[in-house]
Amino acid sequence: MPKLDFDIITLGHGSGGTLTNQLLDSGVFKLLGNELLDKRHDGATFQLNARVAMSTDSFVVSPIFFAGGNIGDLAVNGTVNDLAMCGAIPKYLSLSFILEEGLKMEEFWEVLVAIKTACEYAGVQVITGDTKVVERGKGDKIFINTTGIGEVHPQASIDPLRVITGDKIILSGPPARHGVAIMSLRQGLEFETSITSDTRPLHKIILQLLDTFGAEIHLLRDPTRGGISTVLNEIAKYGPNGIEINEHAIHIEEEVAGACEMLGLDPLYVANEGLFIAVVHANAADAFLQQLQQWQHGAKAAIIGEVVVDHPGQVIMNSNIGGRRVINMLSGEQLPRIC
Amino acid sequence: MKYLSEFRSPEIVHALLGEIKSVAKGEWNIMEVCGGQTHSLVKNGILNMLPATVRMIHGPGCPVCVTPVNLIDKAVHLATEKEVILCSFGDMIRVPGSGMSLLEAKARGADVRILYSPLEAVKIARENPDREVVFFAVGFETTAPANALSVIHAQREGLKNYALLASHVLVPPAIEAVLNDPLSHINGILGAGHVCAIMGMEEYYPLVDQYKVPIVITGFEPVDLLEGILMTVKQLEAGEAKLENQYARIVKTEGNLKAREIISEVFEVADRQWRGIGVIPRSGYSLKEKYALYDVEKKFIINIPTEQENPECIAGEIMKGIKKPVQCQHFGKKCKPSSPLGAPMVSSEGACAAYYHYTSYLEKTVAT
Numbered sequence: 161m162p163k164l165d166f167d168i169i170t171l172g173h174g175s176g177g178t179l180t181n182q183l184l185d186s187g188v189f190k191l192l193g194n195e196l197l198d199k200r201h202d203g204a205t206f207q208l209n210a211r212v213a214m215s216t217d218s219f220v221v222s223p224i225f226f227a228g229g230n231i232g233d234l235a236v237n238g239t240v241n242d243l244a245m246c247g248a249i250p251k252y253l254s255l256s257f258i259l260e261e262g263l264k265m266e267e268f269w270e271v272l273v274a275i276k277t278a279c280e281y282a283g284v285q286v287i288t289g290d291t292k293v294v295e296r297g298k299g300d301k302i303f304i305n306t307t308g309i310g311e312v313h314p315q316a317s318i319d320p321l322r323v324i325t326g327d328k329i330i331l332s333g334p335p336a337r338h339g340v341a342i343m344s345l346r347q348g349l350e351f352e353t354s355i356t357s358d359t360r361p362l363h364k365i366i367l368q369l370l371d372t373f374g375a376e377i378h379l380l381r382d383p384t385r386g387g388i389s390t391v392l393n394e395i396a397k398y399g400p401n402g403i404e405i406n407e408h409a410i411h412i413e414e415e416v417a418g419a420c421e422m423l424g425l426d427p428l429y430v431a432n433e434g435l436f437i438a439v440v441h442a443n444a445a446d447a448f449l450q451q452l453q454q455w456q457h458g459a460k461a462a463i464i465g466e467v468v469v470d471h472p473g474q475v476i477m478n479s480n481i482g483g484r485r486v487i488n489m490l491s492g493e494q495l496p497r498i499c
Numbered sequence: 500m501k502y503l504s505e506f507r508s509p510e511i512v513h514a515l516l517g518e519i520k521s522v523a524k525g526e527w528n529i530m531e532v533c534g535g536q537t538h539s540l541v542k543n544g545i546l547n548m549l550p551a552t553v554r555m556i557h558g559p560g561c562p563v564c565v566t567p568v569n570l571i572d573k574a575v576h577l578a579t580e581k582e583v584i585l586c587s588f589g590d591m592i593r594v595p596g597s598g599m600s601l602l603e604a605k606a607r608g609a610d611v612r613i614l615y616s617p618l619e620a621v622k623i624a625r626e627n628p629d630r631e632v633v634f635f636a637v638g639f640e641t642t643a644p645a646n647a648l649s650v651i652h653a654q655r656e657g658l659k660n661y662a663l664l665a666s667h668v669l670v671p672p673a674i675e676a677v678l679n680d681p682l683s684h685i686n687g688i689l690g691a692g693h694v695c696a697i698m699g700m701e702e703y704y705p706l707v708d709q710y711k712v713p714i715v716i717t718g719f720e721p722v723d724l725l726e727g728i729l730m731t732v733k734q735l736e737a738g739e740a741k742l743e744n745q746y747a748r749i750v751k752t753e754g755n756l757k758a759r760e761i762i763s764e765v766f767e768v769a770d771r772q773w774r775g776i777g778v779i780p781r782s783g784y785s786l787k788e789k790y791a792l793y794d795v796e797k798k799f800i801i802n803i804p805t806e807q808e809n810p811e812c813i814a815g816e817i818m819k820g821i822k823k824p825v826q827c828q829h830f831g832k833k834c835k836p837s838s839p840l841g842a843p844m845v846s847s848e849g850a851c852a853a854y855y856h857y858t859s860y861l862e863k864t865v866a867t
Contacts, residue, residue: 483544491836
């Protein structure tokens, strides 16, 4: 961290004047600088040579630091992944901060470093941005918005309307890590765990899969808030089909299962930040799974279900013991229970 | 997961189901007392796996569901008008009061905090000496020891800004109220395993003797529930009415003596109002006089009108097992988790919530 005249963020850092410039010079530009950002213009102009995908997301996670990451890499990976789910190669990001007066400069710096590392790892550039400061109590340390632009893979044809009966539902790994890592730090719930967030960019594996399977991939979704259940419900509601999944096919890590059991949470509703669900044509599903399992985070990937004609709009799960139940969308927040 | 996966084994489940099918000759209505059991039955799809002649009736064992509307109004009043830090278990905060739920109060600026343990509320009281901190102590006998312990801790630390809004209810009087209802047709009962882990088995012998109904204290996993059902059916077929313990790995005859000691140090048995059921004599806990300093009812003057429960909600009939959630005309229509008419739709142990979340596609078969 550079030596600065200030150790906390004050309202002046969002004034647009000298302090704002000091802050940007000391940190943001030095860390994230590139040809487009360095122009320090109101916006950036650039050329793209393909179909374009665009996505935006705001990040308000609390606490801002957690096992496996912080709000900075989350903000980069989140938007990178949303672009990847469109079958796009992420290129550029905008980055907007809403900082709360009193935020420690060292915390801000740590977030910035995480953003830099995540951008380098994902191969994206921040090309425009904004910094505002709100009075103490009007924010929660730091909120980040990122908007991303990417070039759509030439073979990609991701569209909810392409989901057809018989398609296989493939889950890329074990669920619920991010949500449990965050929950374990919340007031009143503090418990010791080695579970880390799964925040990571997904576009590289997605692009490799698109290289091989192209239009056989009908839909991609990352199950963040609301977890797997919510995304499956959204997929079921797109078209005239239902979805059937098998509980035994969903690998839930033992420690995650234990934490969920203790906290009264259903892992199928807990947030993920490095997981995706692919809906793939039945003919390509086995080969798709094989390739996905070669990925460093894909060992536990599995075909968890399929698109069916029955019960349109609904997701039904075959339970481990042979029963059947509906998987509904999460209504409200998952709340800890009494007993 | 060790100690859990064994009780979710498909092989054992199928063996037990086969045995239930071969043993059950008559038609039997079995009530599972605890809402946790209801959820496990529905979530695992067990209701549809049982023979049609063995019908599960969902009991009153959801503490959130039976908390009267007036107590929720009191909690909301404390949080909004008295500016206390109102701490609660998560289940409670979506339950509608006559005006609003605690969740709505929170959205309007009240300091409502969701906790896992009442001891956390004591910590909040310690850290905020200039604020009053109230813990909304809801629950059956299971949560009573921890809530009582929080009072003991607060007293030991000399904290004067901590109090309980106690709404503790007891299982045996609730079973009695259900069995006494002329509309209920219950042949056997699965006792609430975790309640008995605290209280032991003694208080269930008089019920078995008086009502001639078998009671099998039962756990919560699929294997537990099916074994409990099998034990009950065997008794019914043999014309017996005994108290048995399926959940012996957790439930001891005498219960948890230390926990019972803590309960009786702080609480005494008192009459309680049950939402949808009415006043049941000697069916709950109130704080003893010597802990009056920690009793919200004595510490604060709360002048709010006693509101009636929403007449459209049939929670009383649901909790006495007279009706199934899907037999309510408002189920899934006017009444949903996002806009509940009553508590059973929003409590994690509520029968309506279980049906809403897990059975909409299967509701026709479950309803029979």
